[in-house]
Amino acid sequence: MAKKISMAVIRRLPKYYRxxxxxxxxxxxxxxxxxxxxxxxxxxxxxxQDLNNFGxxxxxxxxxxxxxxxxxxxxxxxxxxxxxxxxxxxxxxGQAIANYSGFQKSGFKMKAIFDINPRIIGLxxxxxxxxxxxxxxxxxxxxxxxxxxxxTPKEKAQQIADVLVKSGIRGIWNFAPVDLHLPEHVVxxxxxxxxxxxxxxxxxxxxxxxxx
Amino acid sequence: MAKKISMAVIRRLPKYYRxxxxxxxxxxxxxxxxxxxxxxxxxxxxxxQDLNNFGxxxxxxxxxxxxxxxxxxxxxxxxxxxxxxxxxxxxxxGQAIANYSGFQKSGFKMKAIFDINPRIIGLxxxxxxxxxxxxxxxxxxxxxxxxxxxxTPKEKAQQIADVLVKSGIRGIWNFAPVDLHLPEHVVxxxxxxxxxxxxxxxxxxxxxxxxx
Numbered sequence: 526m527a528k529k530i531s532m533a534v535i536r537r538l539p540k541y542y543r544x545x546x547x548x549x550x551x552x553x554x555x556x557x558x559x560x561x562x563x564x565x566x567x568x569x570x571x572x573x574q575d576l577n578n579f580g581x582x583x584x585x586x587x588x589x590x591x592x593x594x595x596x597x598x599x600x601x602x603x604x605x606x607x608x609x610x611x612x613x614x615x616x617x618x619g620q621a622i623a624n625y626s627g628f629q630k631s632g633f634k635m636k637a638i639f640d641i642n643p644r645i646i647g648l649x650x651x652x653x654x655x656x657x658x659x660x661x662x663x664x665x666x667x668x669x670x671x672x673x674x675x676x677t678p679k680e681k682a683q684q685i686a687d688v689l690v691k692s693g694i695r696g697i698w699n700f701a702p703v704d705l706h707l708p709e710h711v712v713x714x715x716x717x718x719x720x721x722x723x724x725x726x727x728x729x730x731x732x733x734x735x736x737x
Numbered sequence: 738m739a740k741k742i743s744m745a746v747i748r749r750l751p752k753y754y755r756x757x758x759x760x761x762x763x764x765x766x767x768x769x770x771x772x773x774x775x776x777x778x779x780x781x782x783x784x785x786q787d788l789n790n791f792g793x794x795x796x797x798x799x800x801x802x803x804x805x806x807x808x809x810x811x812x813x814x815x816x817x818x819x820x821x822x823x824x825x826x827x828x829x830x831g832q833a834i835a836n837y838s839g840f841q842k843s844g845f846k847m848k849a850i851f852d853i854n855p856r857i858i859g860l861x862x863x864x865x866x867x868x869x870x871x872x873x874x875x876x877x878x879x880x881x882x883x884x885x886x887x888x889t890p891k892e893k894a895q896q897i898a899d900v901l902v903k904s905g906i907r908g909i910w911n912f913a914p915v916d917l918h919l920p921e922h923v924v925x926x927x928x929x930x931x932x933x934x935x936x937x938x939x940x941x942x943x944x945x946x947x948x949x
Binding site for chain 2: 530535536538539540542543566601602603604606608616617618620621622624625627628631633671672695696698702704709710712713714716717718719720721722723724725726727728729730731732733736
């Protein structure tokens with residue numbers, strides 16, 4: 526995949542994947558870009574354009590084979606692999622994410638949770654061990670960890686990220702409300718909940734103005 | 738605010754707000770768009786353009802007054818108001834979000850949690866009562882609720898949204914992995930965690946290809 530795909534296209538791929546799964550579950554075998562457009566809400570030409578980035582998949586006059594397209598998008602998203610995952614910060618949000626069974630089913634295996642609090646180190650949260658943050662670097666190096674989820678307070682997040690980078694991690698899913706500074710070979714995907722809530726607050730007020 | 742602001746600008750506002758808060762906490766009184774650019778990572782011209790949507794705020798040769806800009810962006814985001822908030826679906830994620838103190842501090846008051854499970858209805862999660870989903874419509878109507886957070890399984894989310902719309906809600910923060918169908922006077926902000934994780938997985942693989 527030599528061509529650099531735009532983030533806008535990339536962010537649409539999981540949505541295609543989700544809708545295709547629903548179609549599969551309803552035993553739909555094939556679908557035209559027009560029909561897909563009606564379900565997913567993108568235009569048919571947008572859909573064709575998006576999928577052409579990866580070589581097309583559709584057949585003139587036939588449309589898309591749902592199972593094939595689902596599998597291909599899964600592969601493009603890297604969901605045909607397994608990812609050893611750890612989580613740092615066993616607060617409410619951290620525990621909720623560590624326990625989310627959907628991730629396990631998708632191939633993201635939660636191997637350990639790290640925390641600084643001696644009262645919970647050594648416990649298990651569901652079946653996942655809570656380990657001492659002091660052994661984070663060593664653990665990542667020795668256990669072939671692909672993805673780290675940061676759920677620490679914002680003050681600790683960069684420091685943890687630095688340790689993770691040193692230990693060779695390549696992907697960070699960051700829930701701390703900071704923008705991490707990372708070298709180019711490490712990718713990060715942020716979930717900034719507060720920013721999302723503030724966006725909702727903006728939209729709510731804008732919409733009330735507009736529909737007053 | 739007659740002019741329709743683009744979503745890209747709106748999504749940058751919470752980030753300005755976050756960085757300005759950090760500057761305030763460090764007792765920085767004023768800042769140029771160039772300095773702000775170095776901290777926040779947008780270009781100085783982007784920053785000036787973004788803020789010009791709302792009337793500017795900067796003064797030639799002086800820059801921005803940090804406290805003033807922080808307050809103004811807060812007002813634009815609607816953070817000078819309080820929002821009565823409820824949450825539906827007291828699973829792990831729902832409980833974590835209901836308990837997140839940052840939201841309470843920002844003016845989002847969590848008034849009640851609704852669930853379908855009789856074993857937890859009537860309990861309190863921290864100080865928030867868990868109520869029966871059957872009284873949702875009545876409760877929203879009678880308690881001036883502004884925002885509902887949906888943390889139900891995907892199969893229930895649209896049904897709950899329909900009840901919320903009927904009860905007069907104007908804003909939905911949706912964590913269920915579905916796209917809700919809502920009338921125009923109701924705004925929605927989605928947090929699709931699985932899609933975010935899949936995006937990370939894509940980026941991880943793309944980046945490994947690129948840096949091999």
